Amino acid sequence: MAENRVSLITGSSRGIGRAIAIELGAAGHDVVVNYVRNQTEADRVVKEIQSGGGRAVATGANVADQNDRRRLIDSTIERFGRIDVLVNNAGITSPGRQDLLEATEESWDQVFDTNLKGPFFLAQLAARHMRDQTAADTENAADSGVIVNVSSISGYAVSTNRTDYCIAKAGMQMMTWQLADRLAEYGILVYEVCPGVISSDMTAPVKEKYDRLIADGMAPIRRWGAPEDVARAVGMLTSGSLGFSTGERINVDGGFHIRRL
Template sequence: MIDRPVALVTGSSRGIGRGIAVGLAAAGHAVVVNYYRSPEAAQEVVEQIAANGGRAIALQGDVGSAEERTALIEETEAEFGRLDVLVNNAGITSQGRRDLLEATEESWDVVFATNLKGPFFLAQQAANRMIASIGAGRIPGGLIVNISSISAYAVTTNRADYCMAKAAMQMMTQLLAVRLAEHRIRVYEVCPGVIASDMTAPVKEKYDKLIAEGLSPIRRWGTPEDVARAVVALTGDSFPFTTGDRINVDGGFHIRRL
């Protein structure tokens, strides 16, 4: 068993997940860089971590598939012998970004499988492993971080499925937090605002304008590193008597203003 904490970050070949993987590695975690369709990008992340003196492996797997979730957990255990941190980051936007009057069941199914069902059942499997390892004294405790979105409460009518799946992540976080507290596993929701990544690249001009007009009190795009810093902070020992919280990383977007 490896002598440092192990973090599995879903969807960490690109964007926010990549930032989180690099941040956790710099903070001393061995990292599993999960990817779906971008093997080269995942390999780059592994190499970047290794170049900085860290330890990482890349594992392919669709979080929407039960078999592939199981394989992810088993391959993590086989490689490192432990799992201390799960970051449910992998996510996709509404397919085609159609107005809700034209929204399709195909988009609903893939968005909910990737953004909600996958994270819930991956958390279930990870938690069961963590409970066994904590009980055996192999790891001191566990941490699960769910990456949701300001779309959990801010309506976008051409991404209804995405908004609803992200809204459900808050309840999922609270359910897991309550059930897992007795096992020394803390659970949080990290709620990013507008973050520069491939996901937001197609709507860059729209957000450039909104940010310039004051969309968030802190008038800039967020970065994957902004989100990574919050996740890394949760892995430390600064929040021992907290669980189930939503941590906003949004430049203050969530504050209602008059």
């Protein structure tokens, strides 16, 4: 991979994405901090990376919008000249968290556009650049890009008041495998990071419910996950040290995925 890796992290103004941006900035990556509404928060993340000596820029773009996705990739290339890492982190929960029998097509479309269609087509755009970089840069051909998709334990654990969210997150595993298979020939590695219950604005409205479930032993490790727990996993996957692994899922869930009797 190029010495100055360029990383685009979607939805990095807050929460998990913010922690990933700071982690990669500290690891020496040039960072594109993406947001959809909160420019002030995104600017704060940029300042934090810059204060540690890193280079970063904030770019507003809605990952659910085709034109915005193109602009996001184009402006990354314009600003830093290349793209080495894409972290598909931006996501929304199911609006209104309606019961499966009341769930609407509007909610489905919004969740799928943001959480699955957007990430796939953004990965497609980024992968084309990574492929072309590889062709132009034979020295680094063995390790020319990393795509990380942030899924969720909701991809396999049912919540009938967030059916669209769960199904979209389930799709991320196959999306990861598809990309990993197709892009291996260009040296592009693709991973899924699967967080459990992580403290962020997304989970704040259901804090009491999860406080209870965690205390009752929902997962072997009885604490909330922190955004930094997820960020460290992304840091490892993008470090360039896992060159013979692709398509992997890394669980960052306190052991929630372990089936127990």
